[in-house]
Amino acid sequence: MKLVEVKEGKTKFLAPEMDENLNFPPSGAPVFFNKRMELNRDTTILMLKCLDAESYLDAMSATGVRGIRVFNECGINATVNDKSSGAIPLLEYNRDTYAPVLEITNRDANAIMHERRFDAVDIDPFGTPAPFLNAAAGCAKKYLFITATDTAPLCGSHLKAGIRRYFARPINNEYHSEMGLRILLGYAVREIVKYDRGVEPLFSFAREHFVRIYLKLSYGAGKADKAISSIGYIHQCKKCPYRTEQKGLLAETHTCPECGEKLTAAGPLWLGAVSRTDIIDEMLTKINQSKTESEPMFGTAPKIEKLLNTCRNELETSTFYDYHVLSRYWKVSPVAIDTVIERLKDAGYRASRVHYAGTGIKTDAPLDEIRKVLT
Ligand code: SAM
Incomplete structure (x- = not known):
């Protein structure tokens, strides 16, 4: 594995060299690094700058880039964990060279999340986050951040896999990316509310091959019940563009008022707001402030600004x-x-x-x- 020094945000770290064409480390590299996820990581830094987290777990850290950046750029105590023993020497090198007080653990993410608690927990697995959300729901004191890269199951193009992972039925149509994001939110809510905890999305987006959600967690059965009240179904006509939404856990049967066809139900999924405008405004303010710094803080600032502005103005319809x-x-x-x-x-x-x-x-x-x- 050829290693190169990379700079992201204000942080330097060592990572496997990317393949120039594929933008990925060569297959077989023992540690994963994807430069194309810089925007995803930049939003993490930006979000944490708006929140009150004092501890952060990067449960699947690979090179440790996310945790190192959180430590360096947000001043938050970060723990970087990875199950793969092949990742540890590079994590240790990166800690010793770039972030001396970073904590490194070499555990299965579910094991560490069942044993310890952190203000903010970040789940960034290969593919689906579903097997980690039960433990993460108990581990995260205040905030839970989730990346999913299994967009095909989430969005309905691998229907059976989507149903197995998220216990929900998506429809693969022109708004499949939003449906996938709402299926993931719905599943996360289901995993969190069973602990009598409330959950509210702070910022969620779908981009390229991934979905990213930032959740605020709270305590109390009433808050959990409130979150559940935003779960329901989208009923879509197969013949025409008509669709309608229905709250509640029991899928009703609907007929299309436009063409008389029986509507197909997608869900259960999250029907509430996927982002909070006050948080997006704060993130936009932080991006603007970062432009006055002598050293650029966010390599993807123009793209994030565009994304935030579009999300800020998006209506709260579910499709x-x-x-x-x-x-x-x-x-x-x-x-x-x-x-x-x-x-x-x-x-x-x-x-x-x-x-x-x-x-x-x-x-x-x-x-x-x-x-x-x-x-
Ligand atoms: N967060 C990293 C970043 O931003 O560059 C990328 C993480 S990479 C997509 C997924 C990592 O999860 C891999 O390094 C893999 O070894 C690790 N992993 C997979 N299953 C795991 C598990 N059950 N517990 C902990 N780590 C795991």
């Missing part, structure tokens, strides 16, 4: 329309997305872009009104 899909359905040529949004607003409805897709629109306008502005 979005792809207006190209709608245009094909109504057999019209699509106009510019900003024109569609303006027309919807002029007609008295709320409308926004989405971060999930460049052609996605969220609106509270009924289908008839959307058709009028598109045709």
Whole structure:
């Protein structure tokens, strides 16, 4: 394994050299590092700068980059854990060279999370986080951060795997990325509320091959019940673009009011807000402040700023329309997305872009009104 010194944020560390074309360390490298997850890690630093965490567990740390950055850039006591003994020499080198008081543990993530507690816990596995969320729900005192890279099961293109992992049924359609994010949120809520704990998403997004969610946890059966009240189903028509949502754990049977078809239920999933605007505002403020620093703090700042601004303005509907899909359905040529949004607003409805897709629109306008502005 050829190692190179990498700089991310204000932090230097040693990592396996990336393959120039694939952007991945060569297969067989004993320690994992993916430069393309820099934006994911930058949001972690930005988020922790807005929160009151004093201890942080990077439960699956590989090179330790996330924990080292949290320690260096947020001043938070960080513990970096990895089950693989092959990761430990590099973690030790990185600690000794770049972050002297970092704690290193070589445990199965579930074992350490059952034994110890941390203010903030970060789960960043290969693929699904599902096997780790039970232990993480007890381990995290205040905040739980989760990455999932198994977008195919989450979004419905590997349906059976999605059902096995998340005990929920997604539908693979034009808003599958939002559905996957909401299935993950719904599953995390299910794992947390059984401990009589409340849960509230602070910031969630889907990008490329991953979903990232930042959760605030609280205590009390009442708070848990409140979280459960945001769980439910999306009912989607197979024949036309009509969809509706239904809260509650029991999937009801619905018929499409547009075409009379029986609707298909997706879920159970999270129907509430996926982010808090006050947190996004704080993250935007921190990004702006970082621009005045002599040394750049976030390598992905322009991309994060764009993401945060789009998420900030996204309507709180649980699905979005792809207006190209709608245009094909109504057999019209699509106009510019900003024109569609303006027309919807002029007609008295709320409308926004989405971060999930460049052609996605969220609106509270009924289908008839959307058709009028598109045709
Ligand atoms: N967080 C890292 C980063 O930002 O670069 C990347 C982590 S990588 C995707 C996943 C890591 O989880 C690997 O290093 C792997 O050895 C470790 N891992 C897999 N299963 C684990 C388990 N059950 N307990 C602890 N670590 C585990």
